[in-house]
Amino acid sequence: MPTRLLALLHRPLQYAYRSFLYRHPVRLADADLLRRMMTARLSPSPPRQLSAEEAAIVAAIRRKTAEHNRNNVTRTAAYLAFFERHLEMHWAFLAHLVSRNGGWNMTDLRGGLLPLLLPKETVAPLFLFLERANALIFHDAYPQLLLYEESKRQGTPLFHLLPFFSVSSFMKPLWEHFWKTGDAALLTVALIINEQQYIQLRVIEHPFFRARVLSSWPFIAEQWLGFNDVLIPLARGRSGALVGTTVRDFSDVHHRIHIGKTLYSLLLFDPRLFRRAYRFARCVPHSGSRADYWPQTFAATYDGRRLYSPRLEAAWPDLAHSFDDRRDWFTDDTIMRALETLPLPASGEMTDRYKRHLAMMKAAAIAAAKPAGV
Numbered sequence: 001m002p003t004r005l006l007a008l009l010h011r012p013l014q015y016a017y018r019s020f021l022y023r024h025p026v027r028l029a030d031a032d033l034l035r036r037m038m039t040a041r042l043s044p045s046p047p048r049q050l051s052a053e054e055a056a057i058v059a060a061i062r063r064k065t066a067e068h069n070r071n072n073v074t075r076t077a078a079y080l081a082f083f084e085r086h087l088e089m090h091w092a093f094l095a096h097l098v099s100r101n102g103g104w105n106m107t108d109l110r111g112g113l114l115p116l117l118l119p120k121e122t123v124a125p126l127f128l129f130l131e132r133a134n135a136l137i138f139h140d141a142y143p144q145l146l147l148y149e150e151s152k153r154q155g156t157p158l159f160h161l162l163p164f165f166s167v168s169s170f171m172k173p174l175w176e177h178f179w180k181t182g183d184a185a186l187l188t189v190a191l192i193i194n195e196q197q198y199i200q201l202r203v204i205e206h207p208f209f210r211a212r213v214l215s216s217w218p219f220i221a222e223q224w225l226g227f228n229d230v231l232i233p234l235a236r237g238r239s240g241a242l243v244g245t246t247v248r249d250f251s252d253v254h255h256r257i258h259i260g261k262t263l264y265s266l267l268l269f270d271p272r273l274f275r276r277a278y279r280f281a282r283c284v285p286h287s288g289s290r291a292d293y294w295p296q297t298f299a300a301t302y303d304g305r306r307l308y309s310p311r312l313e314a315a316w317p318d319l320a321h322s323f324d325d326r327r328d329w330f331t332d333d334t335i336m337r338a339l340e341t342l343p344l345p346a347s348g349e350m351t352d353r354y355k356r357h358l359a360m361m362k363a364a365a366i367a368a369a370k371p372a373g374v
Contacts, residue, residue, distance in 0.1 A: 089184070
């Protein structure tokens with residue numbers, strides 16, 4: 001594997017994006033793997049005493065995870081850095097792109113248009129909703145990535161340590177399968193499922209967020225108007241080109257899993273799109289401001305011409321999170337059906353759609369600013 005990642009972007013079908021490419025819809029999990037997953041759920045391995053070396057590994061991973069879980073910007077950067085160290089770990093790059101969107105959604109709450117449409121008392125709960133989901137996914141997934149990294153360093157799988165990070169029993173057979181086969185597509189889909197199920201228990205179904213966010217009219221209206229666009233900016237080509245999709249029902253875990261698989265398929269089946277998305281990610285550090293991808297439309301500071309889209313550090317303080325909920329979400333075998341296939345994607349072109357959505361938001365903001373009766 002070449003050591004300089006920049007070279008990979010200039011050599012057709014090199015490893016960084018060749019490993020994303022499947023030419024046909026693929027069937028992912030076979031019957032034997034699904035049986036092993038069911039056995040892992042019904043007969044979990046009892047915890048055992050850690051050796052001194054294992055205890056040191058667990059402590060180091062927890063420390064590194066906490067260090068990078070400071071805010072959305074540090075999480076997003078950590079995902080990309082991990083992918084660049086381990087290009088076979090597709091999920092880390094997908095997580096980087098999705099986490100960028102999480103940051104943009106957070107700063108939108110302090111930006112130019114959305115605050116004009118939201119009651120002031122809803123802004124902080126919406127931020128907490130986004131931040132909590134972002135932090136929880138990182139808390140659960142990043143230790144898995146670091147444990148894989150340590151397994152590579154030692155040349156032996158260490159996935160028996162996953163329970164010490166309260167990782168779902170869903171994941172251990174899949175990590176073991178990946179270690180043997182290198183099936184990146186299956187592992188990526190598994191991590192998509194795992195993380196969305198993980199936040200379902202802890203965020204979507206949490207009474208506070210149900211009452212203050214999911215049941216509030218701003219959240220419903222935002223989704224109905226189509227403002228929950230998940231965007232992947234592309235470098236080169238048409239200036240400011242975007243691909244992605246739109247989330248229509250964030251509260252539905254199966255819809256969110258479908259969205260994750262759709263985004264992954266866009267990258268997996270189109271190496272040129274992947275190259276351009278990767279080039280953007282490497283060349284434009286994530287700040288939380290939408291000026292990162294459309295500086296002609298957004299500005300990270302007020303300038304009177306462009307829409308204000310602040311950097312995360314200017315919009316929100318860092319929050320301390322607790323991670324005491326150690327429940328395993330994997331209680332229903334039917335979720336394993338989502339592992340079975342990854343279909344060819346439809347076109348993910350989002351540039352014009354996002355322009356329309358932005359125009360709709362501008363019109364709504366202008367209407368909201370007019371005095372009553374005008």
